[in-house]
Amino acid sequence: MPEPRLSEKRAAALERCREAYAAAKSRLADIGFTCEGSLVERYTCCHNPNCRCADPTRRHGPYFQLSWKEGGRTISRILSTEQAALYREWVDNRRALEAVLEEMRDLSREAAEHLASEAGVGFVGPSRPRRSRRRTR
Numbered sequence: 690m691p692e693p694r695l696s697e698k699r700a701a702a703l704e705r706c707r708e709a710y711a712a713a714k715s716r717l718a719d720i721g722f723t724c725e726g727s728l729v730e731r732y733t734c735c736h737n738p739n740c741r742c743a744d745p746t747r748r749h750g751p752y753f754q755l756s757w758k759e760g761g762r763t764i765s766r767i768l769s770t771e772q773a774a775l776y777r778e779w780v781d782n783r784r785a786l787e788a789v790l791e792e793m794r795d796l797s798r799e800a801a802e803h804l805a806s807e808a809g810v811g812f813v814g815p816s817r818p819r820r821s822r823r824r825t826r
């Protein structure tokens with residue numbers, strides 16, 4: 690089998706980008722409402738030596754804390770268990786949204802590089818992936 694010409698390889702790579710991009714777009718359609726910030730489960734100690742929480746396995750909680758950045762500051766609020774269930778879903782939705790957007794940016798970048806190269810011009814832009822995301826919940 691003859692080695693495909695560079696442009697054929699590139700056309701195939703571009704087609705893969707288009708298909709993956711279309712798949713990413715269709716996943717976007719399923720993502721529900723989102724919420725900024727991160728949700729953590731906290732267990733606390735009241736420092737009363739006679740309290741059950743003196744045992745590290747029997748701390749008070751869980752308390753659900755939502756934190757977000759606003760005006761350069763981190764703001765935190767305690768949520769009820771019922772609120773936490775909703776916010777968990779919205780925060781997870783936002784992470785899913787960001788992951789799909791990041792994938793779409795990467796695919797766009799790859800496609801743009803192929804197109805620029807095919808046109809005989811270099812691609813101009815920041816190097817990707819731009820950063821590795823911190824994974825916190």
Ligand SMILES: [Zn+2]
Pocket residue numbers: 734735736737740741742743749
């Ligand atoms: Zn206690």
